[in-house]
Amino acid sequence: MALHLRGTVLPDGVVRDLWTLGDRITFQRPAAPAATVADGGFLLPGLVDVHTHPGAAGDSLVFDPDVFAEQIAAHRDAGTTALRFPGLLGEVPAALRDAPDSPRMITAGRWLAWAGLSKSAGFHTVTDDLVALAVAEAKAHDGWCKLLGDWDFEAAPVPCELLRAVVDGVHAAGGRVAAHCQSAEGVLGAARAGVDSIEHGMGMPEESVGLMAAHGTSYVPTLTAFARSAPRIKDNARGRLWHEGHRTMIRRVREAYDAGVTVLAGTDSAPFGNVATEVEHLIAAGLPPETAVGAASWTARTFLGLPTLTEGALADITVYDADPRLEPGTLRHPRRIVLRGRIVR
Numbered sequence: 061m062a063l064h065l066r067g068t069v070l071p072d073g074v075v076r077d078l079w080t081l082g083d084r085i086t087f088q089r090p091a092a093p094a095a096t097v098a099d100g101g102f103l104l105p106g107l108v109d110v111h112t113h114p115g116a117a118g119d120s121l122v123f124d125p126d127v128f129a130e131q132i133a134a135h136r137d138a139g140t141t142a143l144r145f146p147g148l149l150g151e152v153p154a155a156l157r158d159a160p161d162s163p164r165m166i167t168a169g170r171w172l173a174w175a176g177l178s179k180s181a182g183f184h185t186v187t188d189d190l191v192a193l194a195v196a197e198a199k200a201h202d203g204w205c206k207l208l209g210d211w212d213f214e215a216a217p218v219p220c221e222l223l224r225a226v227v228d229g230v231h232a233a234g235g236r237v238a239a240h241c242q243s244a245e246g247v248l249g250a251a252r253a254g255v256d257s258i259e260h261g262m263g264m265p266e267e268s269v270g271l272m273a274a275h276g277t278s279y280v281p282t283l284t285a286f287a288r289s290a291p292r293i294k295d296n297a298r299g300r301l302w303h304e305g306h307r308t309m310i311r312r313v314r315e316a317y318d319a320g321v322t323v324l325a326g327t328d329s330a331p332f333g334n335v336a337t338e339v340e341h342l343i344a345a346g347l348p349p350e351t352a353v354g355a356a357s358w359t360a361r362t363f364l365g366l367p368t369l370t371e372g373a374l375a376d377i378t379v380y381d382a383d384p385r386l387e388p389g390t391l392r393h394p395r396r397i398v399l400r401g402r403i404v405r
């Protein structure tokens with residue numbers, strides 16, 4: 061049976077009636093009877109986490125399909141109906157990709173590390189031919205590849221010319237490039253190369269902000285993960301550099317927004333289904349609350365090529381009692397979750 065929902069539709073802020081027709085929505089009352097499942101409150105295009113890595117228990121480097129299923133279910137049950145995975149330890153099981161209760165998934169393949177970086181981690185795929193592998197990963201997945209612009213924040217990053225060649229190659233293949241950056245030089249190189257998203261951006265130099273705006277590079281600071289790490293950083297010279305980089309990235313969130321950069325919500329850490337926390341960090345960093353909510357909903361969906369709540373759009377809807385633009389904490393308590401036209405809650 062079709063579902064009927066009525067409430068204030070965001071981001072427009074207009075009270076409307078909408079119905080589901082299969083996995084789509086319509087604002088035209090269907091001929092067939094419909095069950096009213098929400099009357100009042102605020103209707104959002106389903107939440108989005110654009111930086112999450114489900115599929116491994118704890119610190120394991122082995123992809124476990126059962127763990128993956130559990131972790132995407134945790135996202136879904138929190139109202140996160142679309143996910144981008146900038147690096148996964150394995151391939152999304154085919155049965156889960158289009159399962160009626162699975163969030164939408166945008167994959168980017170593995171974490172690609174250029175062999176010239178001074179260090180890499182066990183979960184990285186190290187390669188001499190970053191361009192070829194990046195193009196292959198973007199083609200084999202959902203149009204995205206994920207690479208390291210740097211790794212050790214005290215060591216040299218990937219040369220900008222190489223990153224530029226990757227960007228040119230991936231763009232020519234119709235794909236997009238997400239770059240992990242956690243050093244000032246790494247961020248600057250990625251910004252100069254015109255990658256599509258900078259992930260983390262620790263130590264981001266001021267000069268990067270204008271370059272990102274000019275190139276249309278989005279910023280995914282993953283503040284939740286850094287806030288979790290901060291208390292564990294040692295109080296030594298390296299640790300002080302880390303904290304300085306952390307303070308800088310927080311400052312750049314607002315500066316990036318002011319410059320016209322799209323800032324997006326990604327958690328990069330457990331617990332899964334925690335994008336509401338990232339919204340709160342973005343607000344604390346100075347984003348207007350409406351922008352921060354959009355960073356985990358309508359803006360993020362547009363970034364991923366998914367529709368918002370428009371005629372004929374995908375029926376992914378979360379409903380809240382309070383206006384999340386005024387009370388962002390309400391994002392933790394969806395009253396109703398509809399995914400692919402089906403009721404999750």
Ligand SMILES: [Zn+2]
Nearest residue numbers: 111113146328
């Ligand atoms: Zn990550």
